[in-house]
Amino acid sequence: MSTQPRDEHEYYERIYTVVEQVPLGKVATYGDIAAIVGDGCDARVVGHALGSMGARAATVPWQRIINRTGGISTSGHGQREILEAEGVSFDEKGHARMDTHHWSGPSEDWVRAHGFQPLPRKPPQAQLTLF
DNA sequence: GTGATGACGATAT
DNA sequence: TATATCGCCATCA
Numbered sequence: 001m002s003t004q005p006r007d008e009h010e011y012y013e014r015i016y017t018v019v020e021q022v023p024l025g026k027v028a029t030y031g032d033i034a035a036i037v038g039d040g041c042d043a044r045v046v047g048h049a050l051g052s053m054g055a056r057a058a059t060v061p062w063q064r065i066i067n068r069t070g071g072i073s074t075s076g077h078g079q080r081e082i083l084e085a086e087g088v089s090f091d092e093k094g095h096a097r098m099d100t101h102h103w104s105g106p107s108e109d110w111v112r113a114h115g116f117q118p119l120p121r122k123p124p125q126a127q128l129t130l131f
Numbered sequence: 132g133t134g135a136t137g138a139c140g141a142t143a144t
Numbered sequence: 145t146a147t148a149t150c151g152c153c154a155t156c157a
Contacts, residue, residue: 044154045153
């Protein structure tokens with residue numbers, strides 16, 4: 001089989017499923033969602049998926065997905081206001097406090113149950129002034 | 132099948 | 145830390 005048996009539409013569905021796992025008051029980056037979905041999924045694909053779901057937006061917390069800089073990539077959708085209503089704090093520069101509201105990722109049990117990939121976190125001591 | 136686009140990420144300066 | 149440039153992959157024309 002050169003081509004994969006799964007439907008192309010399921011590729012986006014997979015992304016929506018992961019995004020729905022983001023709890024209230026938490027935010028995740030496009031890269032994080034892509035990493036969990038795996039299968040070569042990238043941050044750009046996640047952005048397109050969220051913009052192409054249409055009616056699915058009513059059930060998918062797309063507003064909790066922001067770029068790696070903690071800024072809002074969208075405009076005219078009041079995404080920042082929604083996040084503030086969710087309890088997410090923003091910096092004076094318009095950047096969300098990723099250090100406080102960054103989603104730790106889904107439970108490994110959930111990930112394994114759905115056949116997804118764990119969230120590969122970067123080494124924490126790399127930016128800590130461990131002296 | 133090729134080229135261009137896009138709700139991005141990482142690295143370099 | 146912010147800006148600039150390249151790279152990444154899927155979808156559309």
